[in-house]
Amino acid sequence: xxxxxxxxxxxxxxxxxxxxxxxxxxxxxxxxxxxxxxxxxxxxxxxxxxxxxxxxxxxxxxxxxxxxxxxxxxxxxxxxxxxxxxxxxxxxxxxxxxxxxxxxxxxxxxxxxxxxxxxxxxxxxxxxxxxxxxxxxxxxxxxxxxxxxxxxxxxxxxxxxxxxxxxxxxxxxxxxxxxxxxxxxxxxxxxxxxxxxxxxxxxxxxxxxxxxxxxxxxxxxxxxxxxxxxxxxxxxxxxxxxxxxxxxxxxxxxxxxxxxxxxxxxxxxxxxxxx
Amino acid sequence: xxxxxxxxxxxxxxxxxxxxxxxxxxxxxxxxxxxxxxxxxxxxxxxxxxxxxxxxxxxxxxxxxxxxxxxxxxxxxxxxxxxxxxxxxxxxxxxxxxxxxxxxxxxxxxxxxxxxxxxxxxxxxxxxxxxxxxxxxxxxxxxxxxxxxxxxxxxxxxxxxxxxxxxxxxxxxxxxxxxxxxxxxxxxxxxxxxxxxxxxxxxxxxxxxxxxxxxxxxxxxxxxxxxxxxxxxxxxxxxxxxxxxxxxxxxxxxxxxxxxxxxxxxxxxxxxxxx
Numbered sequence: 001x002x003x004x005x006x007x008x009x010x011x012x013x014x015x016x017x018x019x020x021x022x023x024x025x026x027x028x029x030x031x032x033x034x035x036x037x038x039x040x041x042x043x044x045x046x047x048x049x050x051x052x053x054x055x056x057x058x059x060x061x062x063x064x065x066x067x068x069x070x071x072x073x074x075x076x077x078x079x080x081x082x083x084x085x086x087x088x089x090x091x092x093x094x095x096x097x098x099x100x101x102x103x104x105x106x107x108x109x110x111x112x113x114x115x116x117x118x119x120x121x122x123x124x125x126x127x128x129x130x131x132x133x134x135x136x137x138x139x140x141x142x143x144x145x146x147x148x149x150x151x152x153x154x155x156x157x158x159x160x161x162x163x164x165x166x167x168x169x170x171x172x173x174x175x176x177x178x179x180x181x182x183x184x185x186x187x188x189x190x191x192x193x194x195x196x197x198x199x200x201x202x203x204x205x206x207x208x209x210x211x212x213x214x215x216x217x218x219x220x221x222x223x224x225x226x227x228x229x230x231x232x233x234x235x236x237x238x239x240x241x242x243x244x245x246x247x248x249x250x251x252x253x254x255x256x257x258x259x260x261x262x263x264x265x266x267x268x269x270x271x272x273x274x275x
Numbered sequence: 276x277x278x279x280x281x282x283x284x285x286x287x288x289x290x291x292x293x294x295x296x297x298x299x300x301x302x303x304x305x306x307x308x309x310x311x312x313x314x315x316x317x318x319x320x321x322x323x324x325x326x327x328x329x330x331x332x333x334x335x336x337x338x339x340x341x342x343x344x345x346x347x348x349x350x351x352x353x354x355x356x357x358x359x360x361x362x363x364x365x366x367x368x369x370x371x372x373x374x375x376x377x378x379x380x381x382x383x384x385x386x387x388x389x390x391x392x393x394x395x396x397x398x399x400x401x402x403x404x405x406x407x408x409x410x411x412x413x414x415x416x417x418x419x420x421x422x423x424x425x426x427x428x429x430x431x432x433x434x435x436x437x438x439x440x441x442x443x444x445x446x447x448x449x450x451x452x453x454x455x456x457x458x459x460x461x462x463x464x465x466x467x468x469x470x471x472x473x474x475x476x477x478x479x480x481x482x483x484x485x486x487x488x489x490x491x492x493x494x495x496x497x498x499x500x501x502x503x504x505x506x507x508x509x510x511x512x513x514x515x516x517x518x519x520x521x522x523x524x525x526x527x528x529x530x531x532x533x534x535x536x537x538x539x540x541x542x543x544x545x546x547x548x549x550x
Contacts, residue, residue: 022378062374062381068389072347098398099337099371100425103297106337114343123373125400125420127427145400150375152402155448159441161434166441173430 001118002139003181003206006090007230009055011275014266016231017258018056018092018208019046020238021078023063027243029250039067039074042250044081046242049251053262056090056234057082058208079115090234091118092208096145098123104133112137119143121186121208124170128177135179141206142183146171146198149188149211167194171201184208187226189217189235195225206232212261213240219261223268231274237261276393277414278456278481281365282505284330286550289541291506292533293331293367293483294321295513296353298338302518304525314342314349317525319356321517324526328537331365331509332357333483354390365509366393367483371420373398379408387412394418396461396483399445403452410454416481417458421446421473424463424486442469446476459483462501464492464510470500481507487536488515494536498543506549512536 010016023039032042047057059078064071082091097107097120111120112134119141122134134142147157147167157167164172174183187198189211198207207226211217212235219235226233237257245253269275285291298314307317322332334353339346357366372382372395386395387409394416397409409417422432422442432442439447449458462473464486473482482501486492487510494510501508512532520528544550 060374060378060381062372062378062385065385066381066389068385069344069347069351071385072344076344094374096374096398097337097371098373099335099369100423100427103335103337106335106341110337110340110343110346114341123371123398123400125398125431126423126425127430127432129425129427131427148375148401150401150404152375152404152406155402156400156441156444157402159434159436159444161436166431166434169431169434 001090003141006055006206009088009090010231011269013053013055014269014275015053015055015262016233016235016265017054017261018058018234018236019050019054019241019258020094020210020236021046021057021059021242022238023074027246029246029248031248037074039064039071040077043074043078045251046254047082047086049255050241050258051086051089053255053258054089056092058092058094058236060238061093061095076115079117083116092143093117093120096121096123098126098130100126101129101133104130108134108137112140119184121145124174131174132178135177135182138182140182143208144170144174144183144185146185147187147191147194149190149215149217153188153191168197168201171198175202186210189222190215192218192221192225195222199225199228203228204232206234208234208236210236213237219264223265227268227272227274229274231269235265276365278416281330281481284363284365285506286544288328288330289544289550290328290330290537291508291510291540292329292536293333293509293511294325294329294516294533295369295485295511296321296332296334296338296517297513298349302521304521304523306523312349314339314346315352318349318353320526321529322357322361324530325516325533326361326364328530328533329364331367333367333369333511335513336368336370351390354392358391367418368392368395371396371398373401373405375401376404376408379405383409383412387415394459396420399449406449407453410452410457413457415457418483419445419449419458419460421460422462422466422469424465424490424492428463428466443472443476446473450477461485463490464497465490467493467496467500470497474500474503478503479507481509483509483511485511488512494539498540502543502547502549504549506544510536510540
């Protein structure tokens with residue numbers, strides 16, 4: 001999907017919500033957990049219920065891999081279901097891959113060709129030649145980790161050289177890489193103050209912002225500092241939506257949680273004169 | 276596997292060779308490529324031929340994922356085959372995972388519980404709480420990226436604060452993390468000069484050294500600067516061994532390439548009075 005097609009969907013649905021699919025069978029309602037194919041059944045129900053309120057889904061690949069072959073099968077079914085039934089929705093494989101060039105190409109093939117995701121999260125530690133193989137795929141986006149939402153982000157991402165922290169160098173240097181118009185960045189919602197600076201460095205880039213909800217980030221702060229003139233944000237919520245209820249009404253509760261976020265997002269899009 | 280059990284194998288076999296399984300069906304000999312289950316067939320033949328000369332195998336997970344469900348099935352068969360037929364050999368999933376705590380735990384379960392690898396490569400960008408979930412698994416090792424062998428390593432790994440490059444901070448800080456006695460580090464063979472410093476910072480740690488062979492690293496330099504009093508090295512070669520021939524004699528050629536490296540390693544172990 002092109003960036004413009006994503007922007008069109010955002011403005012049409014008045015939402016920049018991404019629903020994270022962190023599938024955990026233990027947290028699913030009993031009737032799903034005990035049925036056949038619980039992972040796919042759960043995801044399908046969540047998708048059908050929340051699709052009116054979001055523009056993107058982000059399966060968290062670790063949660064699928066943890067179930068081995070069954071998990072991988074379920075992942076294939078989930079992405080096929082999304083691409084078949086909701087082709088205008090944007091899909092992100094949250095896999096945080098990163099390796100030398102010939103290996104990175106394999107990961108790109110796995111997620112862009114085999115599984116047909118629109119986008120993939122990628123880790124920057126190994127530098128330019130570990131990221132450019134992903135950027136070579138047209139119609140796909142590479143979402144580079146910049147400043148993450150977890151406490152450990154402080155360990156290395158703020159290391160400074162010449163007054164610039166590592167996450168700034170990641171953002172600024174990567175803008176010079178081949179295919180950088182297909183780059184987005186992960187910026188944690190718990191780092192709203194950093195959004196001001198990041199918007200100066202990359203005013204036009206899309207940012208994927210996790211950490212709203214269960215991790216404590218504020219949607220208002222993120223929208224206030226992060227929105228640009230074509231929205232430029234995908235705000236992810238996972239647990240706060242998909243586990244809004246662990247009872248039979250889980251899909252309905254997820255829809256309600258998603259709708260509440262969508263309403264706040266619509267208000268922000270109006271406030272910023274985007275719709 | 277414990278570190279001591281690994282050391283015992285190294286001294287017994289006079290080898291610190293790790294064979295990297297970067298499976299690429301295109302590079303396999305025709306009779307394998309055109310048969311049933313080419314990935315497993317190829318890996319099994321390579322393992323049976325090279326096992327006398329190495330102490331570890333390192334499937335490169337990207338190469339399996341690129342084949343989708345078939346690749347994941349083949350990976351399960353390869354690790355099962357290794358654990359069943361060669362239980363004293365050490366197994367490393369080269370996956371370079373890294374994510375926030377609850378997600379990292381899922382990756383750990385995927386590779387340590389589901390697939391039963393001895394070790395996993397992990398990326399440090401997200402800091403302490405993204406790595407400690409792996410370190411919580413006893414009898415397993417977490418192999419943290421420190422200084423990689425690719426050109427892009429220069430982009431971020433050498434960024435300096437207070438005279439210390441990022442890869443030094445990764446190594447030194449991680450030594451204070453919970454379970455750090457189960458940490459190893461990836462140090463590219465193309466960075467032999469850095470090995471001198473790394474051995475000062477972590478004299479006792481095991482280092483996984485890729486980049487010998489196809490990537491141009493020198494085994495002699497790595498052994499000279501990297502060996503410690505319990506060996507402390509696993510030197511990986513992938514393409515130089517598994518694609519030594521693309522003809523019917525591929526397994527025999529792989530064995531020969533592995534044996535040549537093993538002989539050089541045995542000489543170094545003797546020279547350093549380790550055997």
